[in-house]
Amino acid sequence: MVLGGGWLSMWAPASSPTILAAFGLVGLVLAWQAGLQLHRLWWRPRRLEKALRARGLRGSRYRFLTGDLAEESRRRKEAWARPLPLRCHDIAPRVEPFLHGAVGVGAAHGKPRITWFGPTPEVHVADPELARVVLSNKFGHFEKVSFPELSKLIPQGLSAHEGEKWAKHRRILNPVFQLEKLKLMLPVFSACCEELISRWMGSIGSDGSYEVDCWPEFKSLTGDVISRTAFGSSYLEGRRIFELQGELFERVIKSIQKMFIPGYMYLPTENNRKMHQMNKEIESILRGMIGKRMQAMKEGESTKDDLLGILLESNTRHMEVNGQSNQGLTIKDIMEECKLFYFAGADTTSVLLTWTMLLLSMHPEWQDRAREEILGLFGKNKPDYDGLSRLKIVTMILYEVLRLYPPFIELTRKTYKEMEIGGITYPAGVIINLPVMFIHHDPEIWGSDVHEFKPERFSEGISKASKDPGAFLPFGWGPRICIGKNFALLEAKMALCLILQRLEFELATSYTHAPHTIISLHPMHGAQIKVKSYMTISDYSVFY
Numbered sequence: 001m002v003l004g005g006g007w008l009s010m011w012a013p014a015s016s017p018t019i020l021a022a023f024g025l026v027g028l029v030l031a032w033q034a035g036l037q038l039h040r041l042w043w044r045p046r047r048l049e050k051a052l053r054a055r056g057l058r059g060s061r062y063r064f065l066t067g068d069l070a071e072e073s074r075r076r077k078e079a080w081a082r083p084l085p086l087r088c089h090d091i092a093p094r095v096e097p098f099l100h101g102a103v104g105v106g107a108a109h110g111k112p113r114i115t116w117f118g119p120t121p122e123v124h125v126a127d128p129e130l131a132r133v134v135l136s137n138k139f140g141h142f143e144k145v146s147f148p149e150l151s152k153l154i155p156q157g158l159s160a161h162e163g164e165k166w167a168k169h170r171r172i173l174n175p176v177f178q179l180e181k182l183k184l185m186l187p188v189f190s191a192c193c194e195e196l197i198s199r200w201m202g203s204i205g206s207d208g209s210y211e212v213d214c215w216p217e218f219k220s221l222t223g224d225v226i227s228r229t230a231f232g233s234s235y236l237e238g239r240r241i242f243e244l245q246g247e248l249f250e251r252v253i254k255s256i257q258k259m260f261i262p263g264y265m266y267l268p269t270e271n272n273r274k275m276h277q278m279n280k281e282i283e284s285i286l287r288g289m290i291g292k293r294m295q296a297m298k299e300g301e302s303t304k305d306d307l308l309g310i311l312l313e314s315n316t317r318h319m320e321v322n323g324q325s326n327q328g329l330t331i332k333d334i335m336e337e338c339k340l341f342y343f344a345g346a347d348t349t350s351v352l353l354t355w356t357m358l359l360l361s362m363h364p365e366w367q368d369r370a371r372e373e374i375l376g377l378f379g380k381n382k383p384d385y386d387g388l389s390r391l392k393i394v395t396m397i398l399y400e401v402l403r404l405y406p407p408f409i410e411l412t413r414k415t416y417k418e419m420e421i422g423g424i425t426y427p428a429g430v431i432i433n434l435p436v437m438f439i440h441h442d443p444e445i446w447g448s449d450v451h452e453f454k455p456e457r458f459s460e461g462i463s464k465a466s467k468d469p470g471a472f473l474p475f476g477w478g479p480r481i482c483i484g485k486n487f488a489l490l491e492a493k494m495a496l497c498l499i500l501q502r503l504e505f506e507l508a509t510s511y512t513h514a515p516h517t518i519i520s521l522h523p524m525h526g527a528q529i530k531v532k533s534y535m536t537i538s539d540y541s542v543f544y
Contacts, residue, residue: 045119051427059114067116072098083514087362089404090451091515092441122431128471130422131434134413135478142413157340175314183385184305185229189494192224211508215527218353222346230341232306234289241282245342248278286335348407349488351520354527355405361507363453370394371500383497396455402474407520409437436473445471505531
């Protein structure tokens with residue numbers, strides 16, 4: 001005890017003020033952090049809710065921390081347990097049951113409604129005219145919705161940028177998607193599709209048919225297309241990026257509901273560690289490929305006509321014109337744009353092709369009409385760009401599929417300052433949700449046959465397909481319309497032409513009609529179809 005008392009008497013006088021000061025500082029930091037979280041998770045949402053209700057808006061009440069996420073999850077679980085009847089295209093009640101009840105199809109001329117994405121209010125604007133006002137961003141008062149907790153895990157390319165940074169990226173990326181460059185990629189589209197069709201035809205059994213789940217097949221196809229068009233001879237490395245990014249996004253989606261718990265995404269959980277490891281591997285592969293290509297360019301090698309080569313060439317030209325190296329994209333910027341190629345390009349086209357095959361299986365009369373048009377234009381020859389651009393029936397079919405089954409069912413923006421939309425003034429910090437699927441399924445816009453598969457509604461083009469010429473929004477609208485739109489449509493047309501030239505198909509008895517959304521809208525239980533050869537062996541040899 002004497003020894004202990006001596007030890008205390010020796011250290012206590014000198015250390016007590018320091019210890020007390022340290023504890024005081026820690027206490028102040030904790031109190032400050034607690035105050036910030038209380039403001040973010042309680043006072044700010046309540047203030048925004050009060051402001052929105054004062055402007056006449058109605059909707060759900062704020063629930064602490066998670067908002068409507070738990071209720072949305074519960075309703076989805078109930079709805080997703082019940083498949084839809086075959087040929088039923090009234091998908092909104094199943095895909096988004098909570099929003100269907102809160103917003104409703106046919107709400108275009110009603111008042112916007114409030115729901116809660118965690119502690120952030122979402123106002124759903126289903127009027128296409130107001131949606132175009134938001135997407136035009138004419139006054140610069142809207143910004144993309146971002147999640148800082150996920151910024152290291154999801155692509156931070158063109159779609160995530162704002163203002164001058166977005167404008168610079170768009171200028172540099174525009175040459176990548178110019179028509180003349182896309183034409184050079186048609187042989188890659190064709191070669192990848194031929195490999196798929198050859199595999200299917202080689203699997204046709206003695207009964208003359210082959211049952212295949214075309215959803216993973218098309219994911220693999222579009223992954224191959226992006227890998228080859230983006231990275232040329234390095235496509236095998238690109239393929240690894242595609243596989244890693246697919247798994248990474250699935251993990252990110254599972255974490256969305258938990259990210260509103262302060263600091264959760266930074267905790268060393270198994271899932272968080274795995275996500276960061278996967279992202280690190282993706283970036284390592286990309287950094288290596290970009291570095292090799294830049295070194296080759298410095299040594300005088302000609303630029304390759306793949307997406308990465310065109311992007312690096314455009315970036316170099318941009319820096320030369322501006323006379324400053326810091327005016328171009330950094331290696332990190334280029335890496336993020338490459339990630340976005342995969343996320344947006346592969347997913348959008350695979351979803352479009354999958355639903356197109358399913359709907360043409362449900363509506364074989366349109367399959368016959370499309371095949372007749374394709375054979376009339378190309379016969380047994382490979383499609384070329386001029387012919388693809390003249391396809392009318394195929395284009396109508398793709399548009400109608402995009403209307404009924406849009407790959408991304410909503411678009412979101414956020415007010416960063418006070419903004420008036422349709423006579424209602426919104427405070428800063430409100431998510432403006434544009435429910436594309438509800439707009440596409442609104443009978444007041446598209447008519448009483450809105451839930452029928454009727455490609456002929458697009459026979460006179462998009463602007464005359466509905467009562468509102470701007471109600472078709474599968475690729476967005478305005479200055480930020482999807483830069484890869486033409487890439488996706490050309491790839492889809494090429495694949496559809498080659499498939500219909502050689503195969504006919506119908507729904508397999510194992511198919512369950514159950515659309516649902518995880519990032520994009522896809523079939524919950526796969527897309528099983530039965531394919532049969534449309535050609536004789538002698539016909540087939542003409543193609544190879």
